[in-house]
Amino acid sequence: MKKKGPAIVVDAGDLMWKSKTLDASRVAQQRVKGRLQYEAFAHSGIDAMVLGDADLALGLAWIGQQVREFDLPYVATNFTCDGIPMPTHRVVKAGDLSVGVLG
Numbered sequence: 001m002k003k004k005g006p007a008i009v010v011d012a013g014d015l016m017w018k019s020k021t022l023d024a025s026r027v028a029q030q031r032v033k034g035r036l037q038y039e040a041f042a043h044s045g046i047d048a049m050v051l052g053d054a055d056l057a058l059g060l061a062w063i064g065q066q067v068r069e070f071d072l073p074y075v076a077t078n079f080t081c082d083g084i085p086m087p088t089h090r091v092v093k094a095g096d097l098s099v100g101v102l103g
Contacts, residue, residue: 002045006097011041011049012052015049016030016037016063017055018054020053020057021057030057034066035066042071048090048092049103050076060084063081064081075090088102
């Protein structure tokens with residue numbers, strides 16, 4: 001997409017899971033899948049990401065590990081995550097424009 005012209009790529013949340021609940025027997029499998037998704041996003045050049053409430057089904061501590069390891073560009077405007085680097089906003093360049101992204 002970015003090769004075609006100025007663009008900003010964001011993820012609006014609920015990437016890891018689509019429901020607020022996750023059966024305990026499925027957590028390990030979903031974390032393996034989620035880790036692969038995070039690794040792909042880290043290599044994709046994504047500009048900003050936000051957590052959806054369903055993502056939290058995999059555990060905030062686990063998400064924090066992934067954010068730190070893959071240096072994921074999460075933003076969190078309306079809440080804080082202890083020890084997880086999620087600034088309130090990011091400013092992203094798209095061609096001649098600077099765009100503020102809030103989450």
